[in-house]
Amino acid sequence: MNEPSALLTGRGLARCYGRVRALQHVDLDVNAGQIHALLGANGAGKSTLVRIISGLDRPSAGTMQFQGKLYAPADKRAAEAAGVQIVQQELNILPTLSVAENLMLGRFPAWAGVIRPRRLMELSRQALNRVGLTDLDPATMASEIGVGHRQLIEIAAALQRRCRLLILDEPTAALSAAEVRHLFDQLRRLKQQGTAIIYISHRLDEIRSLADRITILRDGRDVGVWNSGQLSDAELVRRMTGEAESAAGRPFVSWRQSRTALRISGLSSGPVQNVSLTVNRGERLGIAGLVGSGRTELLQALFGAETASAGRVQVEGRTSDAPFGHPAEAAAAGMGLVPEDRRHSGLLLSESIRANMTLSTLRSFSSFGMVRRTDEAAAVKRMTVQTDIRCTDTEQPVRTLSGGNQQKVVVARWLLRNSDILLFDEPTRGIDVAARRRIHDLIASLAQNGCAILMVSSDTDELLDHCDRIAVLSAGRLAAVFERPNWSREQIMQAAFSEYGARTRPSGDLCSEGDHSE
Amino acid sequence: MTGQAWKRAAVQYGGLLGVVVVLLLVFGLTSDNFLRRSTMISIANQIPDLTFIAVGMTLVLICGGIDLSVGSQLALASAVLGVLMTDFRWPLWAAVPVSLFSGSLCGLWNGVVSAAFRIPSFIVTLGMLEIARGTTKVLTDSQSLYLGSSVEWFGVPLSGIPVSPAFLLAVGTVLAGQFLLTQTVFGRYCVAIGTSEETVRLSGIRSWPVLVSVFVISGILCGLAGLAQTARLSTVDPNAAVGLELAAIAACVIGGTSLMGGRGSVIGSFFGVLIIAVLQTGLAHLGVSDASKQIITGCVIVAAVFLDALRTRFRSNGA
Numbered sequence: 001m002n003e004p005s006a007l008l009t010g011r012g013l014a015r016c017y018g019r020v021r022a023l024q025h026v027d028l029d030v031n032a033g034q035i036h037a038l039l040g041a042n043g044a045g046k047s048t049l050v051r052i053i054s055g056l057d058r059p060s061a062g063t064m065q066f067q068g069k070l071y072a073p074a075d076k077r078a079a080e081a082a083g084v085q086i087v088q089q090e091l092n093i094l095p096t097l098s099v100a101e102n103l104m105l106g107r108f109p110a111w112a113g114v115i116r117p118r119r120l121m122e123l124s125r126q127a128l129n130r131v132g133l134t135d136l137d138p139a140t141m142a143s144e145i146g147v148g149h150r151q152l153i154e155i156a157a158a159l160q161r162r163c164r165l166l167i168l169d170e171p172t173a174a175l176s177a178a179e180v181r182h183l184f185d186q187l188r189r190l191k192q193q194g195t196a197i198i199y200i201s202h203r204l205d206e207i208r209s210l211a212d213r214i215t216i217l218r219d220g221r222d223v224g225v226w227n228s229g230q231l232s233d234a235e236l237v238r239r240m241t242g243e244a245e246s247a248a249g250r251p252f253v254s255w256r257q258s259r260t261a262l263r264i265s266g267l268s269s270g271p272v273q274n275v276s277l278t279v280n281r282g283e284r285l286g287i288a289g290l291v292g293s294g295r296t297e298l299l300q301a302l303f304g305a306e307t308a309s310a311g312r313v314q315v316e317g318r319t320s321d322a323p324f325g326h327p328a329e330a331a332a333a334g335m336g337l338v339p340e341d342r343r344h345s346g347l348l349l350s351e352s353i354r355a356n357m358t359l360s361t362l363r364s365f366s367s368f369g370m371v372r373r374t375d376e377a378a379a380v381k382r383m384t385v386q387t388d389i390r391c392t393d394t395e396q397p398v399r400t401l402s403g404g405n406q407q408k409v410v411v412a413r414w415l416l417r418n419s420d421i422l423l424f425d426e427p428t429r430g431i432d433v434a435a436r437r438r439i440h441d442l443i444a445s446l447a448q449n450g451c452a453i454l455m456v457s458s459d460t461d462e463l464l465d466h467c468d469r470i471a472v473l474s475a476g477r478l479a480a481v482f483e484r485p486n487w488s489r490e491q492i493m494q495a496a497f498s499e500y501g502a503r504t505r506p507s508g509d510l511c512s513e514g515d516h517s518e
Numbered sequence: 519m520t521g522q523a524w525k526r527a528a529v530q531y532g533g534l535l536g537v538v539v540v541l542l543l544v545f546g547l548t549s550d551n552f553l554r555r556s557t558m559i560s561i562a563n564q565i566p567d568l569t570f571i572a573v574g575m576t577l578v579l580i581c582g583g584i585d586l587s588v589g590s591q592l593a594l595a596s597a598v599l600g601v602l603m604t605d606f607r608w609p610l611w612a613a614v615p616v617s618l619f620s621g622s623l624c625g626l627w628n629g630v631v632s633a634a635f636r637i638p639s640f641i642v643t644l645g646m647l648e649i650a651r652g653t654t655k656v657l658t659d660s661q662s663l664y665l666g667s668s669v670e671w672f673g674v675p676l677s678g679i680p681v682s683p684a685f686l687l688a689v690g691t692v693l694a695g696q697f698l699l700t701q702t703v704f705g706r707y708c709v710a711i712g713t714s715e716e717t718v719r720l721s722g723i724r725s726w727p728v729l730v731s732v733f734v735i736s737g738i739l740c741g742l743a744g745l746a747q748t749a750r751l752s753t754v755d756p757n758a759a760v761g762l763e764l765a766a767i768a769a770c771v772i773g774g775t776s777l778m779g780g781r782g783s784v785i786g787s788f789f790g791v792l793i794i795a796v797l798q799t800g801l802a803h804l805g806v807s808d809a810s811k812q813i814i815t816g817c818v819i820v821a822a823v824f825l826d827a828l829r830t831r832f833r834s835n836g837a
Binding site for chain 2: 331348
């Protein structure tokens with residue numbers, strides 16, 4: 001496979017973090033003028049691999065060659081000097097600086113230490129034009145621009161440096177459809193000019209339309225490399241997950257009971273206005289809407305994490321129907337929230353699976369304020385099996401788990417507390433195909449056991465596949481509630497836009513999040 | 519303890535213990551009469567004040583806060599003690615609870631204002647640093663009060679064993695603090711709040727009672743530290759313990775407690791106190807000037823934290 005044009009070759013690359021083997025024996029050949037996709041489930045080692053290539057991490061074993069020479073960058077700076085640029089998932093834009101300053105950070109055009117403002121603007125202008133942001137003023141403060149544009153600015157900054165190999169880690173996660181198209185045009189143009197691109201994404205449709213070659217990783221191992229188009233979507237997924245394709249589009253089974261679990265009347269909080277809904281036991285109620293329509297705020301208000309300004313929340317077995325004033329009250333009434341930003345508001349990343357799981361139920365594992373370790377460990381063990389968390393040890397920090405398993409830890413926390421109303425905010429965002437399926441299975445089994453479930457998702461397909469009913473929020477109001485099977489994507493879309501005047505129609509597209517490869 | 523627990527303790531504290539031993543050896547070799555029983559006794563009887571404060575500080579830091587007012591709280595508590603015992607002729611046993619209560623009030627104020635009004639504890643306790651110091655000066659009229667033998671016994675080695683009641687109480691406090699941190703629900707909440715307060719809130723836990731409690735604990739321990747210091751010096755000094763907060767923070771950080779919250783150990787902080795005390799005493803034995811002592815202490819603090827950072831990095835990359 002060592003073609004003459006191979007720009008970067010890696011042989012036997014491996015990386016261990018403590019006992020965790022993030023990467024083992026991976027080979028990689030990236031050719032100039034090609035877009036090379038890296039595919040794999042979360043935790044398969046894609047990010048680790050590109051961190052090694054871009055000098056952010058060093059391999060525990062293996063060697064790399066770049067342009068025919070031995071390549072072992074000591075740090076990101078060394079990699080950048082060689083012409084390897086990475087744009088990471090977490091954006092590195094400093095909001096207090098202007099777009100131009102962000103673009104040229106570290107390479108300010110200066111004369112004796114004094115920045116030359118006109119030259120700065122000129123260079124930034126060129127950089128912005130290169131990614132097609134021709135009408136963005138480089139003097140704009142970075143805090144004033146949207147997430148999609150920030151991603152393009154990061155790419156522009158990478159291109160501003162010497163760039164032989166550009167690495168993009170999930171660049172489209174926050175982009176709108178138009179921005180994605182635009183980005184792809186630019187990437188194809190770069191490729192024409194001979195730049196090699198390593199492209200990480202979960203979205204098979206993107207990879208189909210963009211990549212020349214595809215390397216698949218699974219559990220830190222190199223599964224193989226294929227030309228784009230050599231494998232069907234189903235074959236790609238199978239190689240990523242190592243599982244036989246389960247019946248796609250399994251029939252939906254409803255577990256809805258007739259007893260009401262939760263009755264919301266006239267709830268208002270922040271953007272949420274006068275929302276009334278009831279959810280039965282065993283029911284899965286989806287909540288759809290555009291970004292900013294108040295979906296997250298509705299869940300937060302229900303859970304007492306935001307103060308509701310008006311309305312009533314009736315929960316079976318609770319005497320008062322006042323909205324909850326603190327999550328502690330909601331949790332005591334049997335409610336549980338699985339928040340959208342699980343890394344920062346759902347988990348204690350540096351703490352163990354055990355400590356995360358029992359966080360909400362510690363009191364029941366304690367006598368006189370002391371934790372009974374044996375009881376705690378037994379409960380954690382039981383939950384780990386029940387929610388099918390894949391880990392080597394429950395003392396492992398949750399940071400080392402994949403996104404799907406992290407999500408299960410949060411769910412397990414509420415199951416330990418016997419919560420029977422669970423609020424899921426984007427339960428499968430950033431979670432790979434196989435793990436998504438397991439989360440959906442878990443949610444279905446919760447419903448089967450009588451839990452009432454509210455599920456917010458930007459991915460309408462996810463709601464259509466897994467919910468009994470779908471409530472659509474639009475500009476904070478409840479626009480419509482659809483019941484299976486009397487619904488369609490179009491109806492939901494229309495409802496989502498219904499409360500926005502034609503003039504103020506937002507530009508976000510409803511169904512761009514997540515991937516649709518199942 | 520099981521064999522595994524011993525092993526874990528050895529991994530966690532081996533480095534700190536090593537530093538203490540190395541310092542003792544270095545000073546033992548370079549000065550003639552350092553490695554003597556009397557030196558060890560004098561170190562043991564010097565450290566109780568800083569130990570009490572470092573235990574409280576560790577808990578506060580683990581919760582993601584900071585308490586800059588500990589030195590002033592110590593001074594205030596000992597002023598209360600001194601005024602009650604001299605002006606009002608109270609006996610020690612009656613004056614001590616009131617003095618500890620004054621510490622807990624300062625802590626309560628720090629905790630309530632920072633937790634309930636969500637003002638950074640850095641600012642709240644910076645304010646308390648001034649308030650408590652000023653109150654101390656009002657109470658004592660900015661004069662030293664001599665208490666003499668009525669409190670001295672607390673800081674003097676007991677007959678039979680070479681350590682003072684203050685030292686024994688300080689060691690007991692360290693063990694109790696470590697127990698609180700590792701074995702109780704309260705300790706688990708402290709670590710959780712310091713790691714991510716939002717996660718704790720969304721797990722249905724109110725964090726303010728925990729936060730207020732750690733500041734109150736810190737305040738009471740400042741009161742004990744005030745008692746220990748007054749006993750050691752026989753005198754209440756309104757200018758006592760200025761800058762002690764920095765020594766306490768240094769001890770915690772040397773012991774592996776993170777200033778970002780969520781990580782730390784009370785026993786580690788005790789080792790930090792020991793390292794600082796051995797260093798100070800050893801340098802004094804060598805006849806090093808105060809100025810050079812400060813420079814060397816500063817370097818050791820940075821070196822200790824640097825080593826700890828290397829160790830954590832090494833362990834997370836683990837070979």
